[in-house]
Amino acid sequence: xxxxxxxxxxxxxxxxxxxxxxxxxxxxxxxxxxxxxxxxxxxxxxxxxxxx
Numbered sequence: 718x719x720x721x722x723x724x725x726x727x728x729x730x731x732x733x734x735x736x737x738x739x740x741x742x743x744x745x746x747x748x749x750x751x752x753x754x755x756x757x758x759x760x761x762x763x764x765x766x767x768x769x
Contacts, residue, residue, distance in 0.1 A: 724744075725744055725745065725747060726747055727747055727748065
């Protein structure tokens with residue numbers, strides 16, 4: 718079974734990612750994964766309809 722992984726949005730305090738990691742939940746804040754201001758549709762939600 719695949720474990721859940723979370724990408725936390727910019728409106729979530731980055732400390733939440735650290736707290737979740739301490740609870741052995743894989744979580745990354747979007748600022749650490751992508752540049753600040755990344756567009757949800759084109760940068761985060763990569764689907765066949767909007768993938769490059």
